[in-house]
Amino acid sequence: MPVLTREEIRRLTARLRGPEKAAAALAIASAAEAHAPELAACQPLMAALVEALRSDDAAVVNPASTALMRIAEKDPRAGPRRAADAGALPALLAVAARSRGRGGEPTLTAALLAVGHITHGDCSPLAARLAATPGAQRLLVDCLTSQAGRLAALAAVPLQNIARVDAAHAQRLADEPGAVPALVAALRSPNTSAAGAAACALCRVAGVSGDDDTARPAVARRIGAQAGALPALASLLNGGDTATAVNAAGVVTALAAVDKGHARRVASEPGLLAGLIALLRNEEPCAASNATLALFRIAAKGAARAVAEADGAVDALAAAALGGSDAGARAHKTLALVANDQHGARRIAQSPGAVGALVAALGSGLAIHAAFTLSHVVGAGGAAAAGRVLAEPGAAAALAAALRAPGDAAISALLLAVAIAESGPGPARRLADGGGVVPALAAALRSANGDVVAGSAQTLLSLVEADTALAARLVEEAGVAEGLAAGLDAPFEEAAVNAACFVGAASHAGRAAARRLARTPSLMAAAARAACAASAPVSARVLDALAAMAEAGAAAEVTAALSRCLGGAAGDGGPRLAPARRLLLDPPLSLPAEAVAVLTRSAAAAAAVEARAAALEALARATAGEARARPGACAACGRAGGGGVRLGACAGCAGGPAGRVVYCGGDCQRSARPAHRPYCHAAAAALSAGLLPQQPQP
Known part of the structure; x- marks a missing residue:
């Protein structure tokens, strides 16, 4: 196309303002097909086009409207703005209003087309x-x-x-x-x-835009109250036009988000769920995003079973879940809602694609949802469902990775591990044999999260309850016995109870497991503390476990542990120690009362010696960090005494192994206090306990 010169544009503008308005407007509309940027750049021409819209002659108004529409369409970067700046929008609206009253359909068409393109x-x-x-x-x-x-x-x-x-x-x-x-x-x-x-x-x-799923319930209610709204939306979802279906899914999302009644109405509308599922399979990202959002809202508001029963819903959600987009995350959340219902969980279990997608997600950031869903799937489907989960390539390794994840992801993974262990001996053995699962459980026993500790101990317990032969193998796994010690000492009641239950179950399961536990010093020390000081549920289970260890041939280890316990708590007395004493007196240990008394006194003496040794070790460490004070100089600034400088000794540690620590004044003593405090406190404690000889004061 030849370039439209400025002179030609100037002549067109002049004609548009003269008697040849209609012909000029037609010429400009035709030229806009190829020369929209040049025309839009001419402010006088744009103003003349807007002026032409005020004509009463349709032969002028129609091509002028068309010219503005084409300029906006063909030059989308600058054309719309320049048309609006020239006053096109109010002028076009005035044309539309006049033509409606006069029945001028071509004029109304041209005006509305121009308004749509400009905006x-x-x-x-x-x-x-x-x-x-x-x-x-x-x-x-x-x-x-x-x-x-x-x-x-x-x-x-x-x-x-x-x-x-x-x-x-x-x-x-x-x-x-x-x-x-x-x-x-x-x-x-x-x-x-x-x-x-x-x-x-x-x-x-209705308040749905892109990733924003916040609906305006009042507006959504008004939409839902209109006759034929749901059938129309279902028709658009199945109509074949992706862009329209995407927006229809957005309206469905808003309706479903209102309340349970609206969600169920949406789910029961013939063809509507089928349309959402078809949209979910669409390759366009926005299609899957809006479809999963709508399905999630429907399921979240109480219609999860309807989603589960829709033909192809579970498979389509599983396919979407394999993606890493927002649609994939919503698909996982929707499957979790579906799995909350046993019927839905069984539908997921019957879908190989769904189980595979969920297992694949165990090693990702979506593990929390995937593990939760699979736990319900296994709970509903039993050993068969557990077998399908474990048969997926890399399932055990993915579960182990999820068990090591922080926070709620680990808790969801533990729900799945417990469900598998409780589904039957076969899945329990496969889980215990799975690469990395038991070490991950052992590591979880040391977590600072009480739910994680409780869940890991519960999983180990469920494995032993499913197959007692697993006990010996589990306690031999590196870190399990030591982790159980941490579990018994945990400040979480449920965690301590579950750890005590596993120790008891493993001790009763066989001599090998009982002896292996008894040979773990940290576990026996924790068991002794729990027997004498823990709550009744924990103490009773631990004492039962210790009795089983004694019967299995670990009498010496049990006796030593209980003696230390009684000796360390001998000053407290009272009924809390009675069960531990009875265990020493009764079979299988059957120690004489005199022997128990001697062991208790010996343990008490040993505990006192250990306490004194610990205090002296603490003092030695503190002393190493305290430079030996010069009696004649300030420990903070080094100024020597005399000549008006009066030195005063720290009263807290006078007589300590570092000598007299003196200061020239309160400011120096306060500035040195953070560094001096550990030594000062340790020395004062040692002196008070009689661990150091009293030094003569100068």
Whole structure:
């Protein structure tokens, strides 16, 4: 196409202002196909086109409107803004209002087309300018209500553009009298453009936009109350146009989010769930995103069983779950909701694709949802479902990785591990044989999270209860016995109870397991402390375990542990120590009372010696960090005494092994206090306990 020169544009502008307006407008509309940027750049020409819109002659107005539409369409970067700056929007609305009253359909068509193109786009400031034009929304809603077919679509597009500006504009459109009913009616239009634009506008006015799933319940209720809204949405979801179906799914999301009743109405609408599932399989990312969001909302509001029973829903969600996008995360959350119902859990168990996708996610950031879902699947499907989970390649390694994950992901993984262990001996053995699962459980016993400690001990207990032959293998695993010691000492009641239960079950399961536990010093020390000082549920289970160890041939280890316990707590006396004493006196240990008394005194003496030794070791460490003080100089600043400088000794550690620590004043003593405090406290404690000889004061 030859370049349109400035002189040619100037002549076109002059003709448009002269008697040849109609011909000039037609020429400009034709030239805009190839030369929109040059035309848009000419401010006088744009002003002349807007002036032409005020003509009463349709032969002038129609091509002028078409010219503005084509400039906006063919030069989307600058054309719309320059048209709006020239005053095109109010002028075009005035044309639309006049032509509606006179029945001028071609003129109305051209004006609405131009308005739609000028305001096109997400968050368009020109659409905001349109909304701010007095009477604009009212006129467009009236056009949408009174027109049909293509004209309805042309009115729906500017309304869609207004709704896409931002939440405030969408809300104002929702508040426009008659707007919501008109848009819902447009959903049923045979014109796909009208239905698509209406669906987009309703999606926005209901408060659903992209990843924002926050609905405006009041608006959504009004949409749902319109006759034929749900059938129309179902039809659009199955209509074949992806963009329209995506927006229809957004409206469905808003409706389902209102309450349980709306969610169930949505789920029971014929063809609606099928349409969402078809959209979920669409390759467009936005299609899967909106479909999973809608299905999630339906399931979350109480219609999870309906989702589970929809043909192909579980398989489609599983396929989406394999993706790493937001749609994949929502698919996992939806499957978790479906699995909460036993029927839904069984449907997932019967889907190889779903089980595979969930196992694959155990090693990802979605492990919390995947493990939770699989725990319900195994709980509903029993050993067969557990076998399908463990048969997936890398299942045991993925579960071990999830067990080592922080926070709630580990708790969900423990729910799955317990479900597998409790499903039967076969799955329990396969789980125990799985690479890394038992070491991960041993590591979890040392967690600072009480739920993780309790869950790991429960899993080990469930494994032994499923197959007692596993006990010896589990306690031989590196870190298990030591981890159980940490579990017994844990400040969480459930964790300590579960650890005590496992120690008891393993001790009763066989001599080898009992002896292996008894040979673990840290475990025996923790067991002795629990026997004498823990709550009744923990103490009773630990004493039962110690009795089983004694019967298995570990009498010496049990006696030594209980003696230390009684000796360390001998000063307390009371009924708390009675069960431990009875264990020493009764079979299988059957020690004489005199022997128990001697062991208790010996242990008490040993405990006292250990306490004194520990105090002296602490003092030695503190002394190493305290430079030997110079009696004649300030320990902080080094100033020597005399000549007006009076030195005063620290009263707390006078007589300590570091000598007299003196200061020249309160400021120096305060500045040195953080560094001096550990030594001072240790020395004072040692002196008070008689661990150091009293030094003569100078």
